Amino acid sequence: MAVTAGLSVDIRRKRFEGDGRTPPHTAIENLRFDVPVGQFCCLLGPSGCGKTTLLNIAAGLDHDVDGSVGIPADDAGPRPAVSYMFQTPRLLPWMSVRDNVDIVLDPDARAEGRGVRLLERMELGSYLEAYPTRLSGGQRRRVALARAFAIRPALLLLDEPFVSLDQPVGNRLREILLDLWQAQPTTVLFVTHDLNEAIFLGDRILFLSQPPSCVVQDVAVDLARPRTPDSPAIHAFRTGLLDRHGGLLAGLAGATTDPGHSTP
Amino acid sequence: MAVGTVDVAATAWGRLRRTFGGPAWLRVFSFVLLLAVWSLATTADPSGQVLPAPWVVLDTMWYHLNEEGLLFHLGVTLWRVAAAFFGAMVIGVALGILMGARRRADIILDGWHILFLNMPALVLIILCYVWFGLTEVAAIVAVALNKIPNVVVTVREGTRAVDRELLDVARVFRVDRRTTFLRFFLPQLYPYVMAAARGGIALIWKIVLVVELLGRSNGVGFKLHEFFQLFDIAAVLAYTLAFVVVMMVIEYGVMAPLERRCTRWR
Numbered sequence: 001m002a003v004t005a006g007l008s009v010d011i012r013r014k015r016f017e018g019d020g021r022t023p024p025h026t027a028i029e030n031l032r033f034d035v036p037v038g039q040f041c042c043l044l045g046p047s048g049c050g051k052t053t054l055l056n057i058a059a060g061l062d063h064d065v066d067g068s069v070g071i072p073a074d075d076a077g078p079r080p081a082v083s084y085m086f087q088t089p090r091l092l093p094w095m096s097v098r099d100n101v102d103i104v105l106d107p108d109a110r111a112e113g114r115g116v117r118l119l120e121r122m123e124l125g126s127y128l129e130a131y132p133t134r135l136s137g138g139q140r141r142r143v144a145l146a147r148a149f150a151i152r153p154a155l156l157l158l159d160e161p162f163v164s165l166d167q168p169v170g171n172r173l174r175e176i177l178l179d180l181w182q183a184q185p186t187t188v189l190f191v192t193h194d195l196n197e198a199i200f201l202g203d204r205i206l207f208l209s210q211p212p213s214c215v216v217q218d219v220a221v222d223l224a225r226p227r228t229p230d231s232p233a234i235h236a237f238r239t240g241l242l243d244r245h246g247g248l249l250a251g252l253a254g255a256t257t258d259p260g261h262s263t264p
Numbered sequence: 265m266a267v268g269t270v271d272v273a274a275t276a277w278g279r280l281r282r283t284f285g286g287p288a289w290l291r292v293f294s295f296v297l298l299l300a301v302w303s304l305a306t307t308a309d310p311s312g313q314v315l316p317a318p319w320v321v322l323d324t325m326w327y328h329l330n331e332e333g334l335l336f337h338l339g340v341t342l343w344r345v346a347a348a349f350f351g352a353m354v355i356g357v358a359l360g361i362l363m364g365a366r367r368r369a370d371i372i373l374d375g376w377h378i379l380f381l382n383m384p385a386l387v388l389i390i391l392c393y394v395w396f397g398l399t400e401v402a403a404i405v406a407v408a409l410n411k412i413p414n415v416v417v418t419v420r421e422g423t424r425a426v427d428r429e430l431l432d433v434a435r436v437f438r439v440d441r442r443t444t445f446l447r448f449f450l451p452q453l454y455p456y457v458m459a460a461a462r463g464g465i466a467l468i469w470k471i472v473l474v475v476e477l478l479g480r481s482n483g484v485g486f487k488l489h490e491f492f493q494l495f496d497i498a499a500v501l502a503y504t505l506a507f508v509v510v511m512m513v514i515e516y517g518v519m520a521p522l523e524r525r526c527t528r529w530r
Contacts, residue, residue, distance in 0.1 A: 059436045060435070060436070061432055061435060061436065081438075082436065083436070083437070084433075084436040084437075086429070086433075088429075090429055090430060090432075090433050092430060092433075092447070092448065092451070093529055093530075094451045094529045095447070095529075103439065103443065103447060104433075104437035104439060131529040133529065133530065147437075151437060
């Protein structure tokens with residue numbers, strides 16, 4: 001994949017005008033960073049700090065912003081493809097698992113059976129004709145993950161996709177995500193409020209401030225892959241990080257002791 | 265022993281209740297009860313002219329079926345019901361989506377909508393006949409105009425309740441507009457469209473009869489008018505019965521299976 005540019009975010013200001021019930025507020029201010037092509041970048045910040053807002057802008061769902069987001073382009077097509085995995089799987093309940101993935105593909109990719117191959121790879125081969133209501137929470141997220149990778153995106157956005165899953169299911173999904181990402185390299189922006197998850201997944205972690213948010217710390221995660229969830233290496237990295245930047249990351253202390261991922 | 269006998273009776277009654285207490289039997293019982301009440305009521309009318317007995321009505325229906333072209337008039341009415349129904353559904357669903365999705369359209373059309381919603385059916389029928397003549401088109405337009413506002417109410421409600429998050433999925437993945445509409449948007453409206461369709465058929469066939477009575481020379485409504493002038497109550501009831509049977513066949517043979525098909529994923 002010959003690549004020309006990475007993701008570049010340059011948002012001077014993103015403001016929500018109040019509508020009587022909610023007061024106007026500035027969600028993002030002077031948020032600037034670049035992500036090189038193929039990097040797995042995690043965004044960590046307190047809840048309500050505009051992470052989802054940023055992803056919506058990058059996905060092209062929200063154009064009302066002072067600033068710009070440059071999408072990594074590849075020479076595969078004229079328009080770079082962006083995938084978005086939302087907080088909830090957002091599958092269409094009236095379509096089978098297979099159709100849920102096929103519907104976002106162009107006719108060629110569909111005929112070639114790309115969606116089905118991905119689903120089989122994720123151990124969903126026997127659920128192709130099932131409706132999403134029949135699936136467990138973890139299985140639904142696997143379908144959403146297959147859908148996100150099926151279009152071969154140049155940029156993959158993930159918005160806390162594994163919250164509210166129990167630990168083993170969540171870890172399995174994180175492994176599947178890394179497995180797919182290594183098989184099909186792409187630039188990733190992964191939003192989370194869980195520091196352990198960010199260390200396990202990312203090449204790099206960007207810490208965001210309270211709103212109006214901007215980058216307060218940019219940390220490279222130089223741990224060798226494959227990593228093991230909740231391993232000593234990850235805990236050591238986490239401790240070192242908090243020691244060095246304890247003051248800066250104070251706002252995150254509450255979020256990192258999420259009961260589902262707390263340190264034993 | 266007395267106690268033993270009571271027990272046996274109680275179990276027998278229990279078995280009877282289990283066998284004949286099911287929903288299907290209750291429906292049969294309800295139908296038999298209707299016939300019994302009807303038959304009993306006929307005794308108050310020794311002439312048999314005002315309220316003919318059920319078997320007389322059935323006999324009359326048989327006669328009209330074989331000798332008087334009941335099927336023809338039934339068919340004509342059914343055709344008008346179908347034409348008005350599909351016209352009203354297509355226009356009503358389109359307007360409902362437009363008004364539910366676009367605020368401007370909603371504001372512009374809302375006044376008209378309320379006007380038509382509250383216009384008596386009879387007024388619309390008279391105006392259509394006066395303006396377009398006593399024609400088939402005028403009859404069908406009059407019926408459809410009566411139904412469209414109700415369809416709009418339901419479909420507009422459905423459009424407002426559509427899950428925007430699923431539409432965002434289509435936007436992010438660059439699904440084309442046609443597919444977005446047909447596969448992401450429309451399925452969310454099916455329950456509302458089905459509700460509008462069911463209520464619609466019942467309303468439409470009642471209005472079709474009035475339209476026929478006022479300005480057509482065939483159809484069930486026309487015949488009922490004729491029987492009214494001849495004071496032939498048995499024939500009035502025979503035609504009513506025939507049409508109710510047809511509508512029940514449509515409900516259980518078409519609408520219910522269609523609804524099951526649309527909601528099988530639940």
